[in-house]
Amino acid sequence: MVDLRYVTVCWALVILAGCGNGESLESFAGPTMGSTYSIKYIRTPGVPAPDDVQPQVEAILDEVDRQMSTYRSDSDIERFNDLPANSCQPMPEAVLRLVRVGEQLSRASGGAFDLTVEPLLNLWGFGPQARTVKVPDPAMLAAARERVGHQHLRIEGDRLCKEAAVQVDFNSIAAGYAVDQIADRFNQLGIRRYLVEATGELKAAGRKLDGSPWRVALEEPRDDQQVAERIIAVDGFAVSTSGDYRNYFQQDGRRYSHTLDARTGAPITHALASVTVLAPSALMADGLSSLLLILGPRQGWEYAEKQRIAAFFVMREGAGFVTRSNKAFEQLTTSEP
Numbered sequence: 356m357v358d359l360r361y362v363t364v365c366w367a368l369v370i371l372a373g374c375g376n377g378e379s380l381e382s383f384a385g386p387t388m389g390s391t392y393s394i395k396y397i398r399t400p401g402v403p404a405p406d407d408v409q410p411q412v413e414a415i416l417d418e419v420d421r422q423m424s425t426y427r428s429d430s431d432i433e434r435f436n437d438l439p440a441n442s443c444q445p446m447p448e449a450v451l452r453l454v455r456v457g458e459q460l461s462r463a464s465g466g467a468f469d470l471t472v473e474p475l476l477n478l479w480g481f482g483p484q485a486r487t488v489k490v491p492d493p494a495m496l497a498a499a500r501e502r503v504g505h506q507h508l509r510i511e512g513d514r515l516c517k518e519a520a521v522q523v524d525f526n527s528i529a530a531g532y533a534v535d536q537i538a539d540r541f542n543q544l545g546i547r548r549y550l551v552e553a554t555g556e557l558k559a560a561g562r563k564l565d566g567s568p569w570r571v572a573l574e575e576p577r578d579d580q581q582v583a584e585r586i587i588a589v590d591g592f593a594v595s596t597s598g599d600y601r602n603y604f605q606q607d608g609r610r611y612s613h614t615l616d617a618r619t620g621a622p623i624t625h626a627l628a629s630v631t632v633l634a635p636s637a638l639m640a641d642g643l644s645s646l647l648l649i650l651g652p653r654q655g656w657e658y659a660e661k662q663r664i665a666a667f668f669v670m671r672e673g674a675g676f677v678t679r680s681n682k683a684f685e686q687l688t689t690s691e692p
Contacts, residue, residue, distance in 0.1 A: 378398065379398045380397060382394060383405050385413065388416065388529075388553070390553075392412070392553040394409075395550045397547075397562075402544065402546055408546070415540060419533040419536070423449075423450065423525040425522075425526065431447060431450055432523050440519050441517070442517055443514040444515055451515060453470075453525055453532060456638065456642060457505060458505050463646065464658075467617060467618050468617065469505055471502070471507065474502045475615050478495060478496065479613075479615065481615075488604045496621075499620065502521055504519070504617075507521045508521060527597075530555070530637075530641060531642065534593065535638050538551055538560070547561050550569045555595075555596065556595050560590065560591050562590070570587070572584075573585045573587065574596070574598075575676060576629040576676065584669060587688040589688070592634060592640075593635065593639075594631065596629055597614070597645045598629035599614045599628060599629070614645070615649075623648070626652055627647075627648060627668060628669050628671050630647040630655065630666060630669075632644040632647065632659075634665065643666075656681075665683040666680070666681055668680070
């Protein structure tokens with residue numbers, strides 16, 4: 356399950372050896388959901404070692420993948436996606452929770468954000484069942500749009516039901532949910548100072564060994580190289596960046612991004628290249644960064660301001676980029692040189 360959000364974590368290189376207070380910097384990483392995860396935390400007396408923590412982190416990631424991946428046919432959501440219209444299937448509470456969050460974001464965006472866009476993603480060549488990468492035939496596009504819309508889903512007790520042959524895609528929120536679950540587990544384990552990252556979604560809390568904050572680099576939205584647009588200090592919140600610059604194709608001189616507007620059934624075409632959102636919840640940061648990117652530089656900005664969402668926008672302008680951040684974003688961060 357790949358959610359192409361590209362936030363580069365700038366890990367500090369300072370490791371204090373032989374601290375008198377028994378604190379140490381621990382880290383581990385590995386593959387997950389078609390991408391990778393990485394963990395850093397400050398181990399204090401009474402806090403478990405990485406050999407105990409890593410299996411718990413990977414159990415969380417494996418469960419999310421087993422429940423929500425659209426890239427494995429045996430996942431809970433893919434078994435639901437294979438069902439015909441007018442079907443129901445019992446679902447884990449986590450899946451139902453994300454469906455509810457998706458409905459909330461769909462309503463908030465006027466239908467631009469929608470979890471049921473998998474038929475469109477496949478048709479445009481960006482989904483798990485994609486066959487070709489090209490602009491689809493108008494008739495095929497119209498047929499796919501008939502199978503898109505959160506209004507076709509409903510929850511009955513512990514069952515998820517569909518009135519049309521919709522297919523749910525959690526790639527815009529599942530990784531953020533996984534990060535929140537890991538952060539919750541860390542709190543249960545007494546880990547208070549950490550930086551958790553999974554497939555580009557991250558959350559940080561507390562300070563490093565030397566007392567400085569965790570630092571995160573926000574990438575310039577380029578597809579040819581990695582360039583830091585801005586480096587921010589992070590403490591107590593999640594960071595999510597959504598962009599249109601890594602997964603796209605070109606046809607007849609036009610560029611088509613993997614970011615789709617469910618209202619049109621087509622990729623976004625505005626100048627907004629990436630959006631970074633800061634929020635207490637990685638799940639909401641993940642979903643809101645996608646929502647704002649779809650809405651674009653004007654409507655997305657107005658929505659972020661109205662809802663007091665901490666947001667950092669990067670727009671294309673000529674051969675370069677211009678940036679814009681709101682007051683809520685600046686209040687939560689301190690730029691680093």
